[in-house]
Amino acid sequence: MNGHLINHIMYADDLVLISPSSAGLCQLLRECEKFGMSHDVKYNAKKSAVMIFRSATLKGCSIPEFKLKGVTLHVVATYKYLGNYISDDLSDDDDIRTLYVQGNIILRKFSMCFLEVKLTLFRSYCSPMYGVQLWWNYKKSTLNRLHIAYHNILKLFIGMSKYESTSLLCTLFDVQCCQSVIRNMVYRFMCRLDSSVNCILNDILTSSLRFTSRIRKHWIKLLYMNT
Numbered sequence: 001m002n003g004h005l006i007n008h009i010m011y012a013d014d015l016v017l018i019s020p021s022s023a024g025l026c027q028l029l030r031e032c033e034k035f036g037m038s039h040d041v042k043y044n045a046k047k048s049a050v051m052i053f054r055s056a057t058l059k060g061c062s063i064p065e066f067k068l069k070g071v072t073l074h075v076v077a078t079y080k081y082l083g084n085y086i087s088d089d090l091s092d093d094d095d096i097r098t099l100y101v102q103g104n105i106i107l108r109k110f111s112m113c114f115l116e117v118k119l120t121l122f123r124s125y126c127s128p129m130y131g132v133q134l135w136w137n138y139k140k141s142t143l144n145r146l147h148i149a150y151h152n153i154l155k156l157f158i159g160m161s162k163y164e165s166t167s168l169l170c171t172l173f174d175v176q177c178c179q180s181v182i183r184n185m186v187y188r189f190m191c192r193l194d195s196s197v198n199c200i201l202n203d204i205l206t207s208s209l210r211f212t213s214r215i216r217k218h219w220i221k222l223l224y225m226n227t
Helices: 022-039 093-109 115-125 140-157 166-172 178-194 199-205 214-224
Strands: 008-011 014-017 078-081 084-087
Touching: 014 022, 084 093, 093 115, 093 140, 115 140, 140 166, 140 178, 178 199, 178 214
Parallel strands: none
Antiparallel strands: 008 014, 078 084
């Protein structure tokens, strides 16, 4: 990209290898093995996995074995990476459904708390939707169910009927509605990207991807168009 080869991404002790071909991925795995031997780094093959993003024309193609330190890596359809669920069809539905769990946890464990405590817990555990900025490929019905679940959890948590007005409730208790949370987090994420000094992000932002990427188009539509 812009003259730079980007075939791996590292964050703390997590490593992602990126390759357009199976042969290229095998080569990267061998390079990892060499690096591990020379720098005394151990890889946990049991926690590692391979995900293949295939076009419709390649759906029926056979998959070669990928090995790390002699251990065959599993090929998976979904993988949780840095708290986000990634699917080989690039769908965000699985990631969105995980937010239901957070709401059920606070309903079950903290239903006897005072109102102010409940509101603080709700803002802390349900409003910061981790990874929401990356959602762009999902079924509309999935997002609609998330909106309903978010607002129903708020109502049940503070002892209100689920048939009460959502907008009135959010105004009275100073809680952002689900749509507002998503738009706010997307906007702040876009601002951080635009002001970042990271060389990889700068390569993306100075390329045509800034205007042609589907996720960027989704952000613009979400923020500036009526849907």
